[in-house]
Amino acid sequence: MTRTIVVHSHRGGTGKSSVLANLALLIAAGGRRVGVVDTDIQSPTLDLLFRLGPGPSLADYLLGRCEIEAAAQPAGVPGLYVVPARTGTAALRELMSGGYDVGLLPEGFDRLAEHYALDVLLLDTHAGLNNESVTAMASADVLVIMARADRIDLSGVEETIALAGRLACRRTLVLSMAPAGIDRDAARRRSEEVYGAPVAGILPYSPEMASLHGERIFAEAHPDHPLVGEFRTIISALDARDEVSRA
Numbered sequence: 001m002t003r004t005i006v007v008h009s010h011r012g013g014t015g016k017s018s019v020l021a022n023l024a025l026l027i028a029a030g031g032r033r034v035g036v037v038d039t040d041i042q043s044p045t046l047d048l049l050f051r052l053g054p055g056p057s058l059a060d061y062l063l064g065r066c067e068i069e070a071a072a073q074p075a076g077v078p079g080l081y082v083v084p085a086r087t088g089t090a091a092l093r094e095l096m097s098g099g100y101d102v103g104l105l106p107e108g109f110d111r112l113a114e115h116y117a118l119d120v121l122l123l124d125t126h127a128g129l130n131n132e133s134v135t136a137m138a139s140a141d142v143l144v145i146m147a148r149a150d151r152i153d154l155s156g157v158e159e160t161i162a163l164a165g166r167l168a169c170r171r172t173l174v175l176s177m178a179p180a181g182i183d184r185d186a187a188r189r190r191s192e193e194v195y196g197a198p199v200a201g202i203l204p205y206s207p208e209m210a211s212l213h214g215e216r217i218f219a220e221a222h223p224d225h226p227l228v229g230e231f232r233t234i235i236s237a238l239d240a241r242d243e244v245s246r247a
Contacts, residue, residue: 002118002120002121007023007125008143009125010145010147010160011128011147013148014146014147015146015176017045019146021046021050025077027122028079033116033119035112035121035122036082036122038082039085039124039126039132039133040085040124040132041092041132042092042126044085044086046084046085048214050073053073055084058085059091059092061104062100063095068108071083072116083112106138109121109123123136125137142169144171145171147191147195149178149179149182172237173192174199174202175201177204178202178205179204187202200233201230201234208221
């Protein structure tokens, strides 16, 4: 049975899409069949991170131009399939002007999981709350909330917390861009108090990641870097069902 993991953030700039791409690559490299859908139609990223070629997209599926299975491209390692959000801006204008049936999203997620016999389906979302993000979150078995390890990201998150509390899914927190010398225990306690969910990982700021300029996935470019070990720690926490909360 496919396990759906949704990665979301209240604000932009948390490294959400990059973390999701690394998790997807590492899970698939471990032998599981993994699907990724970029539901961030407004500001897509995963097509660039996975260096996808031209082809149909999630937007094309929502506009009735293709089946969602046709929009999935093999990416990176065997057993990994990625559905880009869109290519170009024309589809975005059409969706904004004409709208679409939001029920197509969960239907598409289910069809993708069945068609490719996925073990894990990872959904990337737009920062904040919009139709695509809320629908993706409602499809989650596990909701991963991304936040930077600073005071700003620990404020103004009431909407995300309130929505997550109404969802029938487990949730966990990942802190990113932690500065050197941070008190990890204090950051963990403070974050868990604010979000009401356990911290699955604290990712340090990495100059090596910044130097990639989004042109490669970090785990692919630096497989032996300590940060990749942090990604694996998050995967272990997601696999251990007692490490996430329904509270």
